[in-house]
Amino acid sequence: MSEATTRPGCAAGTSGEELLTSLGPLLARWLPRQRWFAGKGSPVTGFGLVSVTEMLPPGAAPGLLHLLVRARTAPPDAAAPSDGDCYQLLLGVRQVLPPRLAPALVGRPPTGPLAGLAVYDALGDPRLAQVLLERLRTRGSLGDLHFERDPDTDIPAGLAARALGVEQSNSSLVYGERFILKVFRRVVPGVQPDVELPLALAAAGCTRVQRPVAWYGGGGSTEGEPYVLGVLQPFLAGAADGWELALGTLAAGRDFAAEARELGRATAEVHLSLAEALPSVTLGRAQTAAVADAMLGRLAAAAAVVPALRPYADGLGAVFRELAQLPGGLGPAQRVHGDLHLGQCLRASATGHWSLVDFEGEPARPLAERRRAHPPVRDVAGMLRSFDYAARALGRTASRWERACREGFCDGYGSASGRDPRADPVLLRAYETDKAIYEVLYESRHRPSWLPVPLSAIHRLADTGSNP
Secondary structure, three states, X not given: OOOOOOOXXXXXXXXXXXXXXXXXXXXXXXXXXXXOOOOOOOOEEEEEEEEEEEEEOOOOOOEXXXXXXXXXXXXXXXXXXXXXXXXEEEEEEEOOOOHHHHHHEEEOOOOOOOOOOEEEEHHHOHHHHHHHHHHHOOOEEEOOEEEEEXXXXXXXXXXXXXXXXXXXXXXXXXXXXXXXEEEOOEEOEOOOHHHHHHHHHHHOOOOOOOOOOEEEEEOOOOOOOOEEEEEEEEOOOOOEEHHHXXXXXXXXXXXXXXXXXHHHHHHHHHHHHHHXXXXXXXXXXXXXXXXXXHHHHHHHHHHHHOHHHHHHHHHHHHHHHHHHOOOOOOEEEEOOOOXXXXXXXXXXXXXXXXXXXXXXXXXXXXXXXXXXXXXXXHHHHHHHHHHHHHHHHOOOOOHHHHHHHHHHHHHHHHHXXXXXXXXXXXXXXXXXXXXXXXXXXXHHHHOHHHOHHHHHHHHHHHOOOOOO
């Protein structure tokens, strides 16, 4: 590929392309099994090298290689193979793989510069995770990688590393219970919202976010912009995420409305700070029609892939057509979280203070869309959908619990923002519907057993005569 670059110190002095050729068959089997692989159901047909950087030589014990590779796939519904998504890989290299690292094994290439050596996902190796932290402690470059940091924050050396075991679309490492590093797996060139928005919010004095203290990027692309590859932030030790808290109250038969109300206030405070820190716009009739058309397009694309969605297409389309006819348009729009749900919220056990995390937006959506201004109700709709997920996660419907959460969240949001999201029912319903369609497509690809949850909401939302 024309964008491929070979960096000094590539394995045993060979070309990056030779390295990737030897690793290709192993990666083609390993990559589709990873939670963060976006091409579920599409066989990997080949790889293109974007960049390779030797962070520790493979002759070391262990070695560490950083790769950006583009995985070409052949989606079953596509006429031709896709150029593929770009993935960040940190690969450890050892002669002998300790048993504790066996689950991280990618394989042993039979040929090439790493022939016979064990190649594995380095983020599961605390020793190699230390190498990454050490690079983040100092501004500078290594091969194709560039490291930045906040000079006012002390990042001690030697902090013990552990990988977070939760399933997610990226990978996270906790260092000394003081910092958390998010390593982006599927990457796109350009400004990463998960760095941009927390920096802007912290500068605006918002207390609901953790300021990034270091980040790294690199791998210049054909688009002319580098990739943002990872961000280090303070770790809220002892904080519980909203998803686990919500499930705990459900299992105990307790109410979550008070917590939802405070979470609504926190969300509104973030929105107010974002509106202060970054430009806002007003979306009139023409822009509103374009938004509604995009929602209709996503509905059509999802229905083409998920047959269970097709019986509801007319009713769901009516929701979006009603949105297009709003007399005043969508009105004020600004930067928002973009993928707000209970799992993106942390509550301090000692104070009950809520913080919002993971401002990346919905990873499946294009970066330009994730960085676009949206009505704040988009985040509200995401959280209301999350209450529905929690209510059904334990295998039963908890409609009274869910309604109390919805009311509490909207009450809290309205009291802090001065605008109750329920005052715009057409807007709220349209964004809830768009989110539910996204969920249907996501679950059909990644977690088919969860598909009934968004489909239940689809049934309700397609009935335009019912309440949202």
